[in-house]
Amino acid sequence: MIFISVIAIIISSYLLYLHYADTSSFCDFSPSLSCDIVNKSRYSEFPVGSGIPVSLIGIITFFVVIFLLNSIDNNKSFKIGKTKIGRKELSNFLFYLMIASLIFALYLVYAELFLILSICILCVALDIIIIIMLILSYKLRGVFT
Numbered sequence: 001m002i003f004i005s006v007i008a009i010i011i012s013s014y015l016l017y018l019h020y021a022d023t024s025s026f027c028d029f030s031p032s033l034s035c036d037i038v039n040k041s042r043y044s045e046f047p048v049g050s051g052i053p054v055s056l057i058g059i060i061t062f063f064v065v066i067f068l069l070n071s072i073d074n075n076k077s078f079k080i081g082k083t084k085i086g087r088k089e090l091s092n093f094l095f096y097l098m099i100a101s102l103i104f105a106l107y108l109v110y111a112e113l114f115l116i117l118s119i120c121i122l123c124v125a126l127d128i129i130i131i132i133m134l135i136l137s138y139k140l141r142g143v144f145t
Contacts, residue, residue, distance in 0.1 A: 001065070001069050001133065001136050001137075001140075002066055002069050002070075004129055004132060004133060004136075005062045005065045005066050005069070005133070006062075006066070007129065008058065008062040008126060008129045008130075008133075009058075009059055009062045009063065011058075011122050011125055011126055011129075012055045012056075012058035012059045012062065012126065013055070013059060014122065015035070015039055015053075015054075015055035015058075015120075015122055015123070016053055016055040016056055016059065018035065018036065018039050018040075019039050019040065019044060019053045019055055024036050025039070025122075027120065027121045027122055031117075031118060032117065032118055032119065033118065033119050033121065034118045034119075034120070035120040035121065035122050035123070037116060037118040037120075038112055038116055038118050038119070038120035038123060039055070039120060041111075041115075041116045041118075043108070043111040043112075043115060043116060046104075054108065057104075058126060061097070061101060064097065065094065065097065065133065068090050068091075068093065068094045068097075069094070071087075071090050072087050072090050072091055072094070072140070075087060087144050088144040091137070091140050091141045091143070091144050092141055094137045094140065094141075095134070095137040095138055095140075095141045097137075098130065098133050098134040098137045099134065101130045101133075101134075102130050102131065102134055105126070105127045105130050108123065108127075109127060
């Protein structure tokens, strides 16, 4: 899962670079299949027009995933007040984070298909990674119940 998260960070970092770059990407094939059109659209920021690139949100999310996975793997626990947060709670949080990521990804797919009218293949790759991570986090969650 950590390896997949690193791949997601690399893809998101490239998309973040493209968001600000004046060059075109390798995945700019046509008006209907263009990372550049999608990545420079108003929907490439969330909230729309906020100046916060979606790719930056992806980078942060997958760094959090790596932190959670390392904490679970090393059996670290945290205490907030009197509440102990152990492997079970961390794996549950990871699962819910992936659910939230999938819901956000579905919003972005909707924007690509119906508002921007162009598909970004790197974004689709990240969507696939999110689905894989959701499945794996569900299985991981079952280990600690």
